[in-house]
Amino acid sequence: MQDKYKINKIVKRNQFIEVTWLDKHISKFHFLWLRDNCPSAIHPTANMRIFNILSVTKNIFPKEIDISKTKLIIYWSEKNHKSNFEIKWLRDHCYSQDKKYISPYFFWDQKLKKSFNKIKINHNKVLNNDNHLHQWLKLLHEYGFAIIKNAPIKQKSAFKILNRISHHRETFFGTPFEVVSIPKPNNTAYTADALRNHTDLPYFEYAPGYQFLHCLVNDAKGGNSSVVDGFAVASYLKKNEKDAFKVLTNSYVKFKDTDYTQKATRVLHSPLITLTKDRDFNDIRFSMAAMGTVDVDSSKMKKFYEAYYLFSKLLHSKKFKIDFRLSSGDIFCFNNRRVLHGRTSFDPNSGNRHLQGYYLERDEILARLNYFNKLKV
Numbered sequence: 001m002q003d004k005y006k007i008n009k010i011v012k013r014n015q016f017i018e019v020t021w022l023d024k025h026i027s028k029f030h031f032l033w034l035r036d037n038c039p040s041a042i043h044p045t046a047n048m049r050i051f052n053i054l055s056v057t058k059n060i061f062p063k064e065i066d067i068s069k070t071k072l073i074i075y076w077s078e079k080n081h082k083s084n085f086e087i088k089w090l091r092d093h094c095y096s097q098d099k100k101y102i103s104p105y106f107f108w109d110q111k112l113k114k115s116f117n118k119i120k121i122n123h124n125k126v127l128n129n130d131n132h133l134h135q136w137l138k139l140l141h142e143y144g145f146a147i148i149k150n151a152p153i154k155q156k157s158a159f160k161i162l163n164r165i166s167h168h169r170e171t172f173f174g175t176p177f178e179v180v181s182i183p184k185p186n187n188t189a190y191t192a193d194a195l196r197n198h199t200d201l202p203y204f205e206y207a208p209g210y211q212f213l214h215c216l217v218n219d220a221k222g223g224n225s226s227v228v229d230g231f232a233v234a235s236y237l238k239k240n241e242k243d244a245f246k247v248l249t250n251s252y253v254k255f256k257d258t259d260y261t262q263k264a265t266r267v268l269h270s271p272l273i274t275l276t277k278d279r280d281f282n283d284i285r286f287s288m289a290a291m292g293t294v295d296v297d298s299s300k301m302k303k304f305y306e307a308y309y310l311f312s313k314l315l316h317s318k319k320f321k322i323d324f325r326l327s328s329g330d331i332f333c334f335n336n337r338r339v340l341h342g343r344t345s346f347d348p349n350s351g352n353r354h355l356q357g358y359y360l361e362r363d364e365i366l367a368r369l370n371y372f373n374k375l376k377v
Contacts, residue, residue: 209362223346254292
């Protein structure tokens with residue numbers, strides 16, 4: 001393993017230096033990349049780059065290269081500058097090797113219901129212990145959802161535990177937003193009707209990353225919840241229905257919101273499934289209620305609706321959907337850009353059902369998790 005961090009040979013090429021390591025791996029480090037990443041280019045406390053790449057020419061090159069036991073030293077052709085690179089840092093940041101991408105996600109389906117306790121975690125433990133906070137963040141990132149148990153049932157009391165992660169995301173619904181049946185609803189969530197599995201606010205360019213539904217009371221007849229791993233369904237399509245998957249990742253469909261309480265009309269076009277640079281899953285945007293009139297090209301409309309119908313069917317199938325009931329003091333936490341949620345209808349005359357909702361950016365979950373994992377960048 002130590003051979004990995006020992007240099008056997010260095011050759012200066014036309015645009016880069018070529019480093020051959022004792023483990024026989026060969027790295028190529030381009031001149032501008034090296035100059036841009038000189039340790040002196042980073043502010044010592046702000047940890048931000050202070051080097052201006054325009055302060056050198058694109059033709060800069062190493063005049064001389066020296067090696068010590070732990071450092072590679074470059075004397076540059078411009079401004080009499082010297083860079084001292086830690087050899088280990090260079091190898092750790094080598095971009096000449098194919099780094100196999102490993103997805104951080106655990107895909108799940110209805111079978112997870114048998115071991116539902118693994119995604120449950122106690123409120124006070126998370127509130128008072130960083131190890132349990134770390135465990136909660138891992139569940140949110142890897143499984144996409146978790147259920148906090150035994151939270152207080154006082155209104156707005158979820159702020160305290162959410163602040164263990166970071167600040168919340170504000171929307172025009174307010175924070176917290178009140179999930180109750182009201183006489184003149186501006187959203188179907190504020191009715192007693194059943195809600196099909198969906199992600200929230202798909203008409204926002206940057207839909208909220210995580211949602212937290214804090215159950216204060218749930219003693220009405222009906223109102224059971226459902227949860228679906230959208231990434232697991234997308235993965236199924238990718239493996240078994242390749243044509244449908246291609247259509248869903250390439251067809252831009254319209255989402256819209258014309259909330260009567262707002263002086264705004266929100267319209268966004270996006271695929272239902274989007275991917276990252278590693279071809280992993282990035283976002284699921286799915287809401288039958290918030291779909292606008294689909295306006296894909298006429299030559300593609302038939303295939304789009306076939307794929308959309310299949311995706312919808314799977315997202316509501318017994319194979320992938322888990323049904324459960326929230327109890328007072330539960331906080332249902334989930335990745336709103338991965339996990340879909342829904343509910344059955346309920347009878348508001350039979351009892352009370354009151355949830356308070358909060359949003360938090362996915363960035364904040366990841367950043368906090370990276371901190372606990374001591375990620376080096």
